Amino acid sequence: MRLKLNFQLLTILGIVAMAAFLRLYRISDYMTFLGDEGRDVLIAKGILEGNFTLLGPRASAGDFFLGPIYYYLIAPFLWLYRLDPVGPAVMVALIGIATVFLIYKVSKEFFNFKTAVFASALYAVSPLVISYSRSSWNPNPMPFVSLLTLYLTYKAVKIPSFKKLLAVGILLGIALQLHYLATFLIAIVGVYILVTNFYLKRGRPALLSSYGKILIGFIIGFSPFLIFEIRHGFPNIRTILSFIFSNAFSTSYGDNISLINIIKDVFFRLYGRLITGFPPREQLGFFDGNIIFLWQLATVILGLLSIFFIFGKKDKLTKLFFEVWLFLGIFLFGFYKKPIYDYYFGFMFPLPFILVGNFLSQLYDLKKFKFFSKIAAVLVFLSLFVFNLSNNPFQYEPNRQKEQVKKISQFVLSKIDNKPFNFALITDGNSDHAYRYYFDVLGNPDTRMENIMNDPKRKTVTDQLLVICETSECHPLGYPTFEVSNFGRAEIVGEWNVSVVKVYKLIHYVGSEE
16 A cells, blocks of 8 residues: 555656646746736736735736736745746746646546546646746636636535635635636536535525625635725726627627537637647648648547546536536637637636546546557557647747847847936837836836826926837837827937847937028
């Protein structure tokens, strides 16, 4: 028994160590550091300086904001790394590593050791999972939060517990501050409790009691956002409701995309993007059509088999747990008519790995084809493991975005002659927060321009405007961005190529002397 326990301990330690390497190795070089990340560390730095906030990032799909929990999560790591933006990225990586361990624990408890190994090892090497585990972004902790939430829900259903239900509510409040699609997670928790309550014949009082305890926890977990809303007349809640009922579920992002087609697409991508490494749509042209067809077929077969083998689970509560999570999670996407990005699946990331792990474990243990089934299970696992591991991010040169932004920011500051300056960014899709963060950290923040109503005497307009241009062709004079137009008529007095951008220095137009 002791030898068995030692073997299991060494196995999970090996898997966790591998996950840690794939998420932490050269993280500073490979991490993303663009506008969103710059915005987050700017606000987290403000929190460290005593400027607390009750509002979080703007949601990507609507004109409303999330709660501030993510800013407070990353602030200690920003402090630990002395304001280096790699700190929050390390936090996300550590949460990603913890998710691998949690998948192992849940899989082992629900199924067995083999399922736990298959599931956690495949999750550890999944390229898509790794890519979202190496950069600081508010949706990235969602896989851990969702799995922990659902696991505690299962435990609270099995043996009623006020503390666990309260914790479920708190986690749901946190999840909804990370990404608005946590509403799907809330629905899954609610339906699972409802279905199991009927199955266990506990009656309506027990059901209402469970919901009430979760609600109390949710109010606690969601309290920062709720406090802001109460103080300001519920602006975000009104916008969210408008978005849900008049936008997200009514405006299609494609022609004649039916609920069934969206469900099929989500089901396929859940397995294809996470487990079999199927390429995104924009890269399909790089592959032979026959290869794509076989790839799709293998992905669908793997997904269907993983679902089929869960039906044989004798424990009804466990079976319902995965059925509600899978079918309701996918079904809810069918009503979402806007583009569905891979990171939207965050609350479902662990699910296909656990289901595939269970399938491989049961295939390995088949008694009818004892020898061949073991070989088949091992071959499928090794094929997926090796293929995904071979597509790890280290095969590509690092982007070094953080160092590039720092280098460019330092160069800009070298051209201001230690005088106040305004700043503008010309870009196709980025925002200026990453540069502004380094201006701030390096001790020379730019002067933020105000519009004419707030600044009628134009005191926020300085004598120089530094422009960073990220586009291939750039003409800063007269460019229709607020900072350039509000600066007024200008002339270029400096122009430099720095790293991957072009930097311009503008001053107010003087004109030639008569």
